[in-house]
Each structure stands twice: as C-alpha cells, then as structure tokens.
Amino acid sequence: MSAGGPHLDPEGCGSNAAAYVLGALSDDESSAFRSHLESCAVCREEVAALNVVAAALPAAAPQLTAPSELKRRVMAAVHEEAARVSARPSRAPTRPAFPALRLRPALAGLTLAAVVVALAVIALAPGGSGVRVIRADVLSSRASALLRLSGGHAELSITGLAQSPPGRVYEVWLKGSGRPQPTDVLFTVTSAGDATVGVPGSLSGVSEVLVTSERRGGSRVPTRAPVIVAHLS
Amino acid sequence: MQLVRRGNAPAFEVLYDRHADAAFSLAYRICGQRALAEDVVQEACLSLWRSGARYDRDRGSVRTWLLGIVHNRAIDALRRRSVRDGGLVSDEGIAERLASPERTDVEVARSDEAREIREALEQLPGEQSRVIELAYFGGLTHVQIASMLDTPVGTVKGRMRLGLAKMRMTLGDPAKVAL
Numbered sequence: 001m002s003a004g005g006p007h008l009d010p011e012g013c014g015s016n017a018a019a020y021v022l023g024a025l026s027d028d029e030s031s032a033f034r035s036h037l038e039s040c041a042v043c044r045e046e047v048a049a050l051n052v053v054a055a056a057l058p059a060a061a062p063q064l065t066a067p068s069e070l071k072r073r074v075m076a077a078v079h080e081e082a083a084r085v086s087a088r089p090s091r092a093p094t095r096p097a098f099p100a101l102r103l104r105p106a107l108a109g110l111t112l113a114a115v116v117v118a119l120a121v122i123a124l125a126p127g128g129s130g131v132r133v134i135r136a137d138v139l140s141s142r143a144s145a146l147l148r149l150s151g152g153h154a155e156l157s158i159t160g161l162a163q164s165p166p167g168r169v170y171e172v173w174l175k176g177s178g179r180p181q182p183t184d185v186l187f188t189v190t191s192a193g194d195a196t197v198g199v200p201g202s203l204s205g206v207s208e209v210l211v212t213s214e215r216r217g218g219s220r221v222p223t224r225a226p227v228i229v230a231h232l233s
Numbered sequence: 234m235q236l237v238r239r240g241n242a243p244a245f246e247v248l249y250d251r252h253a254d255a256a257f258s259l260a261y262r263i264c265g266q267r268a269l270a271e272d273v274v275q276e277a278c279l280s281l282w283r284s285g286a287r288y289d290r291d292r293g294s295v296r297t298w299l300l301g302i303v304h305n306r307a308i309d310a311l312r313r314r315s316v317r318d319g320g321l322v323s324d325e326g327i328a329e330r331l332a333s334p335e336r337t338d339v340e341v342a343r344s345d346e347a348r349e350i351r352e353a354l355e356q357l358p359g360e361q362s363r364v365i366e367l368a369y370f371g372g373l374t375h376v377q378i379a380s381m382l383d384t385p386v387g388t389v390k391g392r393m394r395l396g397l398a399k400m401r402m403t404l405g406d407p408a409k410v411a412l
Contacts, residue, residue, distance in 0.1 A: 018393035023308060024368035024375045050397045055293065056404065057369050058255060058300045059347040060354045061262035066253040070271045074278045075246055081282070082242040155276075157283065184313045196280050198272060218313075 017046035021054040027188070027216070028166045077150065080131050136209070136230035143193060147209055147230040154199035156209065158228065161193045164213060170227070171218050172199060175208040179221070186218045207233045237282065245282055252296050253278070256303045263307035263370050273310055277302040308372040353403040361396030364389050 019025050020033050037044050136145040136156075143160040156172065164170060170187050173180035189195040199209055211228035212219075236244030256277060260270035281299055293301075354362050367373045367381070375393070379386040 015387065015390050015394065018397050019368065019375045019390050021397070022365060022368040022393060023304070024373065024378070024393065026374050026376070049401060050394070053397045053401045053404070054369065055297050055300070056350050056400075057354075057365075058259040058304070059350040061258045061370070063254065063347055064258045064261055066257035066274065067267075067271060070257065070274060071249060071253060073271075074249060074275050075242070077275075077279055078242050078245055078282050082240050155279070186313050187309065194284065196276060196283065198276055 014043055014046050017043055018050055021047055021050045031166065080150070084131075084133075134230050134232065136228050139225075139227040143227075145211075145228045145230065147199070147232075149203070149232075154203055154209065156195075156197050156199055156211070156228070156230070158189065158195045158197075158211075159193060161189045161195065161227070163193065164188050167216050168213050169216050169218065170195075170211050171214045171222075172197060173210040173212065173222060173226075174199070174201065174203070174206045175210055176205045177207075180208075180210055182218060182220055184218075186214075186216075203232060207231065248281075248295060248299075249278060252299050255296065256299055259300055259303050260307045263304070263311060263372065269310055269314075270307070273303060273307045277306050280306075304369075311372040349404065353400045356403065357396045357399055361392045361399070364392045365396045368393065 016025060016029070016033050020030060025033060033043075037047065132149040134147040134149070136147055138145050138161075140160070140162060143158065143162070145156060145158045145161075148155045148157065161170075170189070172183045172185035172187075174183060175181070183200050185197050185200060187195050187197050203209075209228075209230040209232065210222070210226040212222045212224045212226050214223060237248060253274065256274045257270060260273040260277075261267065264270045264273060277299060280302055281295075354365065357365070364375075364378055364382075367378050368375065373381070375386055375389050378384075379389045382389070
C-alpha cells in the first residue's frame with residue numbers, strides 16, 4: 001500500500017476500492033479516498049480494475065424502452081436551446097455584460113452585498129413558446145446561475161459555484177409571499193462548480209427561487225443567507 | 234459527439250436514440266418509479282447536451298459517461314426522497330423496490346450482452362450480489378448496508394470486493410461485453 005495518503009480504515013486502503021466504485025462511500029469518505037488515490041498506485045490499479053465491472057452493472061438492470069414522451073420533452077428542450085444559441089448575435093460577448101446593479105429591498109437583509117448582482121430575463125423563445133431564461137443573483141462573482149422556465153417546469157443551471165464543505169449540501173427553496181419553503185432538492189456541484197437541478201413543484205405564486213448551503217440532509221428553514229436568488233416576477 | 238459539442242441537435246438525437254433505453258432502464262431500476270426515472274433521465278440527457286465539451290473520450294465511452302450521470306442523479310434523487318420521507322426506508326422496502334418495480338413498462342428482450350452481465354451477478358454467492366445491488370442500485374453506503382444486514386463494515390466491503398472481482402473474472406473484459 002501507499003506510504004503517502006491517509007490510512008482510511010484498519011483493513012487497509014485497498015479495502016475501500018470496491019465501495020468507492022459502487023458509490024457506497026459517504027461524501028467525506030469518497031473525497032478522502034480520491035485524495036488517497038493520488039498517492040497510492042495500488043489503489044489506483046484496484047479502482048481501475050473494479051471500475052470496469054461497475055461500469056457494466058447498468059446492463060444488469062431489466063432493459064426497458066424509454067417512453068416516447070420522454071424523448072419529446074428532451075428533444076423539445078434541446079431544439080429550443082439550439083435555436084436560441086444559433087439566433088444569438090455573433091457580436092454577443094462570451095461573458096454576458098451584466099446590467100447595472102439593481103439590488104432589491106428584499107435582499108437588503110441578506111449578505112449578498114459587495115458582489116456582482118444581476119437580474120435579467122435574457123431570452124424569450126421566439127414564437128411565444130413560453131421558454132424564459134432568468135439570470136439569477138449570485139453571491140460569488142465567479143459563479144453564475146440561470147433559471148430556465150418552460151412548460152411549467154423550471155431548471156436551475158449553475159456554473160462556478162464553490163463546492164460544499166464536508167457535511168454540507170446546497171438546498172433549493174421556493175419563496176412566495178411568506179417565508180421560503182424547502183424543496184427536496186439537495187445537491188452538490190462538480191469539481192468545476194457546475195450543477196443542473198430541476199426545481200420541483202408548481203411555481204404558481206412563487207416569486208423567488210433560492211439556494212442556500214445547509215447541513216447534509218437539508219433543513220426545514222434556511223440557516224444561511226442565500227448564495228443564489230432567482231427572481232421570477 | 235463532436236457535432237453534439239457544437240450544439241448540433243440532430244446529432245444529439247442520434248445519441249439519445251442509442252442510449253435512452255439503457256439510461257431509462259438504469260434510472261427505473263434505481264428509482265422504482267416511472268415519473269422519477271423520467272425526470273432523472275431528462276436531467277442527465279440535458280446535462281450531457283449542455284456539457285458535452287467536457288466529455289473526455291480517454292475516460293470511457295459516451296454511454297459510460299451518460300450512464301454514470303444517470304446513476305449519480307438517480308442515487309441523489311433516491312437519497313433526497315429518503316430524507317424527505319424521514320430517513321431510510323426499511324430493508325424490506327428496498328428489497329421490494331429492487332425486486333419488483335412498477336410493472337408499467339413492457340420489458341423488452343435483453344441483449345445477449347446484458348444477459349451475460351446479469352448472469353454474472355446472479356452467479357455470485359447471495360451475500361455478495363446483495364451488497365453490490367444494495368450499493369449500486371439501492372444507493373446505500375457500506376455503513377448503511379452493514380447496519381441493515383447486521384454485519385461488520387469490513388465484511389460488507391470484503392463482499393463487495395470479492396463479488397466485483399469474481400464478476401470481472403467471469404466476464405473477462407466487461408467493457409467489451411456491456412458497452
């Protein structure tokens with residue numbers, strides 16, 4: 001075994017490889033094991049060997065036919081986005097030029113100050129297809145978030161967001177006239193800070209979609225200031 | 234995939250047609266609910282569409298990449314539901330979900346390759362195939378499985394390792410078999 005890297009358990013570091021490729025380590029354990037892999041050739045070899053089997057496991061599931069309605073929904077979204085991109089003027093900057101700061105009073109109590117804040121409806125699908133893309137306010141100037149509204153569904157696409165510290169996740173909230181209501185959407189971001197999450201439920205009466213950092217398992221009330229705020233109205 | 238990276242919708246449709254059944258089958262196996270499985274596949278496919286530029290051919294096929302996204306999102310959805318419902322469902326509940334998801338879809342004939350994978354899993358001693366299924370399709374951590382089966386954590390991890398190693402020997406090169 002490796003001389004470097006943390007010893008993860010008394011059975012030896014190699015004992016975690018199978019659980020790792022099966023996704024059976026906790027987030028903290030996975031993170032520690034990934035760090036360990038950087039310095040342990042034995043474990044890297046073990047993971048590579050077992051990963052081949054784990055990658056084949058989907059075929060062990062009963063093979064079904066995907067519903068045709070699912071394809072219709074997916075391809076409708078793809079065509080809409082492709083059309084929007086192709087319709088974008090070539091002079092459009094790769095990095096959107098944010099409009100002037102426009103901090104709402106409702107945000108005054110939040111710790112969103114001193115960051116680049118932008119709110120803009122940046123696209124309306126041609127032909128009145130009802131697709132709306134809203135650029136959300138983000139806490140970090142290095143991150144951005146878009147809320148896509150289409151056919152009663154909403155999806156939040158995030159880039160550049162800081163990874164959650166160990167033991168914490170991001171949680172999505174819906175805010176109407178009262179206090180924010182929790183959703184069951186808890187997520188983490190990729191190493192690049194990216195995530196795409198569906199916003200569940202109806203957005204009727206919802207004025208803001210929020211994201212906060214919460215303890216793993218989520219919370220029933222926000223315990224931190226939002227890191228993302230998307231204004232629907 | 235090059236065309237998909239450039240935002241070519243027809244090229245993406247070809248990819249979708251090629252892999253959607255496998256993606257839906259995996260999501261359905263994990264989630265056990267048609268609507269949830271559809272949401273998972275939709276999110277995964279759109280993620281692939283939007284982030285195709287990050288695909289690295291050296292790290293596996295597009296199919297492997299997509300199914301990896303589906304697996305992660307399905308497990309996330311499963312765990313969110315578990316949290317929302319106040320904790321993990323019972324052993325019996327998971328066993329029932331793994332054994333008999335909703336019968337709302339017509340199961341199509343499995344390919345020879347898929348059957349080989351299935352048989353390799355079924356040929357394992359029950360204690361090994363069970364921990365692999367609970368982890369991969371059930372979304373449970375090794376600690377949760379150990380608690381559920383009242384078995385030491387080290388034993389659970391040992392069974393996972395032995396089971397996967399035996400499957401690899403049985404299948405030879407699973408990458409060629411399944412993908």
